[in-house]
Amino acid sequence: MPVEILTYGALGARLKISPAAARSLAKRRGLPRSLSEDGRALVSVDLAEIRYTPQPPGRRQAGDGAQLTAMIATLRAEIAQLEARAAGHRADFEHERERADRLMAEVLQATAETTAAREATARLEGEVAALRIAVRAGSSNENHGHSARRVGHLAASLVEADRKAAGG
Incomplete structure (x- = not known):
């Protein structure tokens, strides 16, 4: 059949559709258009x-x-299920976050205690080294009295460190 030049109304009448549907069909098919x-x-x-x-x-x-x-009813039911599932996940998240916060506080406390214990150990090791040097240097009465005081001080430091470590 040859190519015909029709208005949207005429095309719609030939295809038994409305002029608006004919216009939409012409656009979809990319048919050439012009103005009369x-x-x-x-x-x-x-x-x-x-x-x-x-x-x-x-x-x-x-x-x-x-x-x-x-479809709308199905989607609404699916949305409700997803919201319930999301609320459950949110509760799990909050619980785990609180747990992580508690664990972090415990780790920080343990780190502080470890640092304090290391400092006390270093101080006590220094005192023990000083006593050893004093004992090697000689055992005069003056030096002996000083060493005895240092030993007493060392013993008191050990007892104090032991009490702190025991938690009391």
Whole structure:
């Protein structure tokens, strides 16, 4: 069949569809369009190439509405399930966050105690080294009295460190 130049109304009448549907069909198919002298749109179309069978509008719309309503109900139920699942995950997250905060506080406390113990150990080791040097240097009465005081001080430091380590 040869190419015909039709208005949207004429194309719609030939295909048994509305002029708006004919215009939409022409746009979808990319048919060449032009304007007539009176300002109306004209479409160049080969009707043999267009195999268009319109569906009855009443049946299609009613069926689509029922399907859409069913899909909306299904999606709403799915959203409710996802929200419930998200709330459960949120509760788990909050619980784990609190647990992590408690563990972090314990780690910081243990780190502080370890640092204090290392400092006390270093101080006590220094005192023991000083006593050893004093003992090697000689054992005069003056030196002996000083060493005895240092030993007493060392013993008191050990007892204090032991009490701190025991938690009392």
